[in-house]
Amino acid sequence: MASGDVVFFDQYMVDVQEKIHNQETDSIKVGLITSAATPAATTADPRWGAGGTTNFSSSEVTPGGNYSTGGSSAANPSVTLSGGAAVFDADDISILQNASNPTNARWGIIYNDTATGKNCLGYVDLGSDRDLSGGDFSIAWNASGITSMDQA
16 A cells, blocks of 8 residues: 555445445545554444444544644535546645644544544555644545446
8 A cells, every 4th residue: 555545444335325425415524543543444334433343533643733623624525427437526635734733644534524423434545654744734636536436
């Protein structure tokens, strides 16, 4: 796995079938966690908070500066049909430089803040611990979208 890779949890596919996520209208957020937790596609029932098997919010970086508790919203979400695939996309995530920003962000956890259980969709590999205090930080989604679902 390389820095910047996005991996979706196996549970995400179940959650979509159970109508937990409406990625176009729900508040999808990216919370930053430390290396105290290591997400994997097979992570059991991942949540941002209590209620599931794995609570990633318990490893959240210390909020401060331009990083607020719970992370940043993926603004302007959209779901479109493109080439026979349903594509989910949103604006890139940006956290401006601030001396009080976290200094130990390792993973970005993508989760549904609207869902009662704050179910997680996936995660972004930041490659190593990132110090957000020394410069602007961004997660730039793939130009083809964050994820797509195809019948193939």
